[in-house]
Amino acid sequence: MSLIEQMTLLAQQAKAASRELAKLTTAEKNASLLAMADALEKNSAALKQANALDMEVGVKMSLSSAMLDRLKLDDKRITSMAQGLREVAALADPVGRVLDERTRPNGLKLQKISTPIGVVVIIYESRPNVTADAASLCFKSGNATILRGGKEALNSNQLIAQTMVSAGRTVLGERFPTHAIQVVPTSEREAIPALLSLTQYVDLCMPRGGEGLIRAVTECSKVPVIKHYKGVCHVFVDADADLKMAGEIAMNAKVQRPAVCNSMETLLVDKSVAEKFLPVIGASLNEKKVELRCDERALGILNSALRTPHSALKSATEQDWFTEYNDYILNVRVVDGVRGAIDHINHYGSAHSDSIVTRDETRAKQFLAEVDSATVYWNASTRFTDGGEFGMGAEIGISTDKIGARGPMGLEELTSYKWLGIGSGQVRT
Numbered sequence: 001m002s003l004i005e006q007m008t009l010l011a012q013q014a015k016a017a018s019r020e021l022a023k024l025t026t027a028e029k030n031a032s033l034l035a036m037a038d039a040l041e042k043n044s045a046a047l048k049q050a051n052a053l054d055m056e057v058g059v060k061m062s063l064s065s066a067m068l069d070r071l072k073l074d075d076k077r078i079t080s081m082a083q084g085l086r087e088v089a090a091l092a093d094p095v096g097r098v099l100d101e102r103t104r105p106n107g108l109k110l111q112k113i114s115t116p117i118g119v120v121v122i123i124y125e126s127r128p129n130v131t132a133d134a135a136s137l138c139f140k141s142g143n144a145t146i147l148r149g150g151k152e153a154l155n156s157n158q159l160i161a162q163t164m165v166s167a168g169r170t171v172l173g174e175r176f177p178t179h180a181i182q183v184v185p186t187s188e189r190e191a192i193p194a195l196l197s198l199t200q201y202v203d204l205c206m207p208r209g210g211e212g213l214i215r216a217v218t219e220c221s222k223v224p225v226i227k228h229y230k231g232v233c234h235v236f237v238d239a240d241a242d243l244k245m246a247g248e249i250a251m252n253a254k255v256q257r258p259a260v261c262n263s264m265e266t267l268l269v270d271k272s273v274a275e276k277f278l279p280v281i282g283a284s285l286n287e288k289k290v291e292l293r294c295d296e297r298a299l300g301i302l303n304s305a306l307r308t309p310h311s312a313l314k315s316a317t318e319q320d321w322f323t324e325y326n327d328y329i330l331n332v333r334v335v336d337g338v339r340g341a342i343d344h345i346n347h348y349g350s351a352h353s354d355s356i357v358t359r360d361e362t363r364a365k366q367f368l369a370e371v372d373s374a375t376v377y378w379n380a381s382t383r384f385t386d387g388g389e390f391g392m393g394a395e396i397g398i399s400t401d402k403i404g405a406r407g408p409m410g411l412e413e414l415t416s417y418k419w420l421g422i423g424s425g426q427v428r429t
Contacts, residue, residue: 003186007194010146011201013179014119018144020177022116026093029140032168032176037085039167040132040160044078047163050155051128058152063126066259066327070126071153081132081160084388088136091392094411095142109422114415116142118203121195122396123148123217125209126259128156133387135164135181137396141414144180146195146202150209151187158183196221206397206409211324226405228397230324231261232350233382236341236367237277238358239270245379246357247281252381253355255288259326261398262353262385266321266331268341274298274334279305286312290328293320297334321348338363342370349373351400353382374400374407 001009024032040047051073058071100112120143122134131147138145149157161183168176184191196205199222207217208228218225235253237246253264269277278301285292291312294302302313316331321344323331335341338356345354355377356367364378375385385408387395392410399405405413 003188003190004194006186007184007191008198008201010182010184011119011195011198014144014146014182015201017177017179018116018118018142020175021139021142021144021180022095024142024172024175028172028175029093029142030089031171033085033089033136033140035167035171036132036136036164037082037089039163039170040078040082040085043159043163044075047073047078047156047159048075050159053155054128054153057154058126061152063152064259064327066257067126069257070259071128071156073128073156077129081129084129084133085136087388088140088411091140091411093140094415099417106426107424108426111420111422112417113420114412114417117414117416119144119146119201120396120414121146121148121202121205121223123192123205123207123209123213125150125213126153128153128160130208131157131160131183132164134396135161137387137411137414139168139180141411143414144177144182146182146184148184148192148195154183154187158185192217193220196223199223208397210326226397226399226409227401228261229352229400230350231263231352231398232265232322232324232348233262233352233385234266234268234341234345234349234354235264235382236268236335236338236345236354236356237270237273238338238341238356238360238363239272240360240363241270241273241277241357242359243273243277243280246277247284249355249357249379249381250281251284251288253383254285254290254330255328256381256383258328260383261324261326262382263326264330264382265324266333266344266348268333268335268344269298270338270341271297271334271336274301278302278332278334282306285330288328290330293317293329293331295333298332301334302332324350338367342367345371345373352398353377353385355380355382374398 097114103109124130161181202223205225207214211230235250282302293314293316351373353375354371354373368376387408387410390408396409
């Protein structure tokens, strides 16, 4: 079977499964999700075994320590995956909601009803938990999903999907659409354009990963794409910031999990507090072996403050300000007030997540209003941009688009709608 034939079969199976999914009741979907959660935990030994094979591949691919951390599955992460499925089961069914209704002067009744999108392709890198998150959200919202992870996670992804499907069939028997959750079985790059050319079967594509992946998918896809674009996220320490709070937020935003899209890539510091704040945060970042790429003012302050042989200080290039590192690297710039911070973020940022730390409500409100990003924070870490943290149970991705969904995408963002017209013989004149 050729690659295009293989992808066509996957897409055809998904389209057929989406029709069957639409017939399931909320209770049936929830029961399936709870069984899937239990099955993932019971199958943890096998999942870790499959993941160990993927970790070996990751090492051979020379993935960074941060990327290897994204790839790793342990008991805590498997439990977290299972809990995510249970949280999705506990959420209201997004399908069948009445979004609008009206009666026209001629008596025709109109209702706008939420419906599944159909077949959703998810393309992502490294993190096997995305497989469970994406599949569960698509399943609850009545969408069939085709998952294409990176070759470094193929064993983990396949076993997660197989475990979920098997659990669903145990609960619903023949009513469970076997092809509701499918993993592309090949790591060949040509599989993506082949799959995304099948507009008669595939309704939506959502790529999650680095800038190169997003651009490649967007350029080759013939189906609509919602972009989970790069996360060049910022924290701005204002002149009136609580500097202890600012330090805690900045450290959390950068080093808790540096390889994720909502981690901070650039720290902006108001010039009036730079001399006091930068030596302290610089020492903390230095302890975590974070390389700092600085503008001239920040470099001067930090060079004077950090004299240990472990300090990694460099001058930032113009390209650095646009870069998502996903690693222990951080840009640092001293700016002139909130206006300077806003202008920097709107020029260099990726419209993902940005935060201001300040006690000044006027400046905070200006920042919240004028920073053009999907999520903007006041006195909180950028790491909260996440479906689970937003109470969505899990997330399918974080959209940086402006048309359609924006920010963390959960169940509601995975639905479309249709109009129902109920008449009593009306004809148009």
